[in-house]
Amino acid sequence: MKQMVELTVNGEKKRIYVRPAATLLNTLREELGLTGAKPGCENGDCGACTINFDGRPMKSCLTLSIEAVDHQVTTIEGLIDTPIQQAFVKQFAFQCGYCTSGFIMNCHALAELYPNANEYQIKDWLQSNICRCTGYEEIEAAITEVLKNKAIEDTPS
Amino acid sequence: MIGKSVPRKEGNNKVTGAAKYTNDFSVAGLLHAKLLTSPHAHATIKSIDVREAKKCPGVRAIVTGVDYPILTGSAIEDRPILALEKVRYFGEPIAVVVADTEYEAQNACTFIKVEYEILPVVNTVEEALEGKHPLVHEEFKNYTQVKELRPDPTRNVSNHVTVRKGNINEGRTLSDITVEIDVSFPQSDHAAMETRSVRAEILPSGEVYLHSSSQAPFTIKQSIGKYFNINENKVIVHTPLVGGAFGGKAAIQLELIAYAASKAVGGKLVTLTNTREDDMVSSPVHIGMSANVKLGATNQGELIMAEIKFLFDSGAYVDEASDITTTAALNCTGPYKINHVWCDSYCVYTNHPYSTSFRGYGHSELGFAIERAMEILANKLKIDPMELRIKNAIKPGDTTPSQAPLTKGNIGNTAKCLERVKELINWEEGQVVPISDRIIKAKGISSLWKTSMSPTNASTGAIITFNKDGTMNLNVGVVEMGQGTKTTLTQLLAESMKVDESKIHVKMEVDTQTSPRHWKTVASTATFMAGNAVLEAAEDAKRQLKNNAAYALRCKPEELEVGEARVYLKSNPKSNVNVKDVAHGYKYENGNAVGSLVIGHGSFMMNHLTKKDPQTGKGVPGPAWTVGAQAVEVEFDTKTFFYKITKAVTVLDVGKVINPKGARGQVTGAMCMGLSWASREGFTFDENGIVLNNQFRTYKTIRYNENPKYIVEFLETPQSDGPYGARGLGEHGVIGMPAALANSLSAAAGVPINQLPIVPESIWRQKRGGVYDINKF
Amino acid sequence: MISINFEYHRPHSISEALEMFGELHAKGKEPIFYNGGTEIITMMRIHSLYTEARAVIDIKTIPECTYTGFQGDRLVIGSSIPLAQLQEMPEFPLLGKTCSRIADHTSREKITIGGNICGTIKYKEAVLPLLLTDCDLVIAGDNGINEIPIQQVFDKHMLLAPGSFVVQVLVKKQFLDLPYVSKKMTRIDRIGYPLLTVSALKTGEQARFAFSGLCDFPFRSNSVEDALNNQDWSVQERITNAISQLPAPLLGDAEGSAAYREFVLRNVLEESIAELKGG
C-alpha cells in the first residue's frame, strides 16, 4: 500500500515510503520529522500548514505527498535567518507561535515573488492564515518592513 | 529590565519551526487514538457494536463508556469520560479507538455501529428553565458535588448564585428612572490554533506519564489520580509550549480518555489529538448567556440600583461554568458604584457542547450586559454616555457587589482610564459623525474590570539554580502558551539580580516532577503569583550567595550586595567576587571548599481571599481588580448595514508595565479576539442542537487586515502586593470590546443591538423590527 | 489525514488518462479524476464524499490541461490551471476577478478551474464567467475529444458521462474585454462562502447575469436576464421581477436567511446595473 517516492524537501532529495493518501503535511511531520508545518484544521482554512511548493505558497494539508514528486518543497526548516524570520522576532509578530511557520512561509513567498506587492495583494495573500493570539498589527509591521527593505535593495542605484 | 521590550526567550525557536508542541512528537511504536463522537445532541445509546471495528487492520483496542463508568467534573461530577447510556451534546465522545496509525484508528471508527434513540433536545436556556423533559441530567441528585452549588435539578439548573447588597426596594424607590434590557449571545469557541493534544503511557512501575497541551498540568495529575484511583505521586505530567489556550485548555478531558486508551493497550504510549471539528465542539467551549438587566438612577445620572439576571448556557456538563456563573454575579455591576444590587445568576444545562473558562472569565459576559444597559440609561437620561460612566466609576472606599472593600492597593483608576479614552477616541467630535451621504462614523465605549477568582489557597513557586558561568536557570510551573509569562518572569529575575536577561535560562516546559506546583496558568494570575515567587526565590538566592561570598571577602553577609554578576561590599564595591565563583560554594586558593551550593527558592500563596456568603454573596473573591476603559470606532454603511471596525482603544490600569511591546501585544490580541467574538463568532445550532459551524470554513474569526487600528495605553497605579506593582493583563483587552462594538453600532444604526454576534444581517433584522435570533433561520 | 487508501496515477496524455480510467473502472476501483484535489482531500478526510474511490487519476501533468494561451479567436484555459493563476491573468478580467474571491489566496494556488466547476460544492463560483461568455468546454471521454457549449453540459452542475473529463475551457475573444461586474457578498468580511455572488457582462445594450449562492446551485437564467434588461421598467421593478423569476427558492442557511439574501441581492443588483450602465 505504501509506495516509494522521491521528494525534494529543502533542497535535499528524500526517498521514503508513503501512502498515496498521505497528505504532504502528514509526511513532512511524521516521516521527515519536519514538524514546523502545523495541522490547524487539515481543511485548507487556517494556513498553519503552509509550505512553499516550487516557490509558491501552498497548504500542505491540501496536497498529497505524492503530488510533490518532481517539485521543490520548502518548509520553515529550510529558511535560515531570512529577513522575514528576523522581522517576526523584531516586531513581536507572534505569541504562541503555532501559526508562525505558516505565516512566515506565506510572507516569504510573497516577498520573493512580489517584492513590490501593494497593500491589496498583501491582504489578499495574508488572509489565507489565521492567527488567534495577535491582533495582526505586528504581522503587518513585519511583512511591511521586509517588503520595504526588499524594494530598496532591488532598486538599482 | 523592567519596562524593556525584551523579545520572547523562545522566539528564535518559533520562527524556525524548531519549537516543539505536544503533537510534534513521533517515535516508532507510538500508538494513535481517535474519537468517535455523537452525531446527535440528545439520545439514548441503545447499543454500541465494536465487533467489525475491532477486526479492522491495525486496531489494538477500543474503549467505550461502559469500560470506565466514572463521572468527572471540577465542580460537580456529572460528566462521563466517554458517553454512558446517553449522549447529551453533538460531538460528545462515545468511543476511542487505538491503532498502530492515526488513519487506521480513524478508519476503524467508521465501522463502530451505534444505535440511538433520539430524545427531544433542550436547545436554549429558556427551554431548560421551563423544565423541559427529558432533563439533560435525570440522575442529577445522585451526582457528587465537589464545590458548593445551589442546584435546581427539576429546571436543569446546576447552580444559582445570589448577590444581595443594600436594599433593592429602597433602590427602586430612590431611582427616578429605570431601564431594562435583554441581551444574549450563543456559545462560541476558544479556537486556539493548536488543537488539544495529549500522550499517555503507563509504566510497569505504576508511573503514569502524560504530555498534554494544557493550562493545568498539576490539575491533570490530581484528576488522573482521583478518577483512576492511582496515587497522585505516580502521575507525571509534561507540558511543552502550548499553541494558544484562552481558558479552553484548563479543563481536563482528553487526558482521561488518553489514560484509558493507554491502559487498554497495556500501558503503551498512545497519542490523541483533536481534529479541528472535535476541538470546536467535542472539547469544551466558551459559555453562552442570556441576561436581563434593570438599572435605576437619579435624574442627575447617579446609579442607585441594579437588578440583574444571568442565565448561563453551561451546555451538557458544568465544568467551570458554575464558577463563571459565580464570578459574573459577584462582579455583576462592572466598575460602577451601586449601593443596591440584586443579582440572580443561573448556570443552566442544555444539550449543547459544554462550557469552560474563557479569557475574561465571566467579566466579558457581564460586561456586555451591563455596558449595554449603561448606554441605554444614558440615552434615556439624555446624558453623555461617557459622562455617565465617569460619574459612577468605582473608587477606593466603595465596595463591590459582593461587598468587598476597595482600597488604593487593590483597584486602579477607572475614571482616569475613561478620561484618557475620551481623548484618544476624540469623543468631543461626537458619537455619530456622517462622512458621506451613506457612510457614518460612530463610536462606542465601555468600561471594564476584572478580578481573578482562584481557590482561596492557590499557590505557586520558583526555583533558581546556577550554571558554572554564573548564569541562572529559572524553573516555574507556569505554562507558556503565548502570553509571554516566561519572558516576563525572566525580566523580573534579571531586575532583582541586576543582570542582563540573557544571563537567565528559563525552562519552557513544565514537568510536574521537577517544576514547583503552580495552581493553573489561568486568570492572568501567572505574573502576579509566579512573579512574587520568583522575587522571593531571587532574595533567597542572594542570601545564599552572600553567605558564600562572606567567606571569600572575609566579612559578614549583611555587608554584601548582589548585582551585575558580582557580590560586593556595599561600603566598597571594588571589593567583590564573581557570582560564578560563589554560586557553587567557595573554593579557597588552597583548594579548601566552604559554603554551599546555591539553590534559590520562593513561593507565593493567594491570601486574604474569603469564601462568599451563600445568600448575599458577601466575600472577597479576588486579590485585586484591574480596571480599564475601551472604545471602538466603526464606519457604517446605512444602506447595506455593512461596517468596518476602524479603530479600537484600550486604556488599562496595569499597575506596572514590565515588557511594553509584549504587553501591547497581549492587549491588542485580546481586543482582536473580543471584536472577532462580538462581530462574527458563535455557534449556529439547528433545531436538533447540531452545531452547523464546527470548522474554520464556516466559523469565522478575524483575519489579517480585518483588525482595526489599535490604540493602547497603560496607567500605572501600582498594585500594592504585585511584583514591582504589576497586575495581570492577559485577558482584559477582550472584556469591553463586545459592548463597545454594540454601542457604536447601536448608535450608528439607531436601533438597540443587544445580541452577539453582530453581523450585518443582525443589524438588518433589528432595523426591520423583526425578531432577532441568529441561531434560527 | 485521510483514512481511505487509494492508488495514485499520473497520466501524461489525454488518451493515457482515458485508458487508465477504463482499466481501473473495470477493476472495480471506482476511479476519480483528481485535479487540485482540494475537494477530494477535504471530503475524504471527513468521510463525506468519495469514500468508494480506490484510485485517483491526477490530470495535472496532461499538457493540454495546463495550457493557457490564444488559439485562433479563442482563449484556451486548461482545466488544471489554479485559480490564483487566473487571478493574475490579464486576458480575462471578469474570470480573474471572480476567481480572486473564491476561498483564500493560498487555497487558490491549488484549487483548479476544472475542479471548481466539476466539484460538488453548491457555489462553483468560477462557472459564472463561463456561463456569461457562452464558452465551449473541451471534454475527453469515450466519444473522443469534443468541444461542447457549456450550456449543454452545465445545468446546476456538470453533466459528464462517467469516465470523461474537462480538458479545457475555450472563450471567444469578443467576450474577454467587455464591461463586467463581479461581486461576492459574504456573511461578514471577505473570506468565506458567498451569501451570493453576482457576475455580469455587458454585451451591447444587454447585460448578462449569473449567480451563485442564491439557490443551491449556480445559474444563469434567461427570464432573470430578460427582467433585468427590461428598459420599460424602473430599476426597482426590474429587480423585483427578476427575483420572482429565480429558478428555485432563495437559499436560507447558516450564511444568511432567505429574506436577508433578498435584501442583499437587491442592493447588489442595483449597484451592478448602475455600474454597467456607466461602464
Ligand SMILES: Cc1cc2nc3c(=O)[nH]c(=O)nc-3n(C[C@H](O)[C@H](O)[C@H](O)COP(=O)(O)OP(=O)(O)OC[C@H]3O[C@@H](n4cnc5c(N)ncnc54)[C@H](O)[C@@H]3O)c2cc1C
Ligand atoms: C479553504 C477553501 C475555501 C473554499 N471556498 C470556496 C468558495 O468560497 N467558493 C467556491 O466556489 N468554492 C470554495 N471552495 C471549494 C473549492 O471550490 C473546491 O474544493 C474546489 O473547487 C475543488 O477544486 P479542485 O481543483 O481542488 O478539485 P478536485 O478536488 O480535484 O476535484 C473536485 C471534483 O471535480 C472533479 N473534477 C476535477 N477536475 C475535473 C475535470 N477537469 N473534469 C471532470 N471532473 C473533474 C473531481 O473528480 C472531483 O469530483 C473552497 C475550498 C477550500 C479548500
Ligand code: FES
Ligand atoms: S492545516 Fe492546512 S490550512 Fe489549516
Ligand code: FES
Ligand atoms: S501566535 Fe498564536 S496563533 Fe498566531
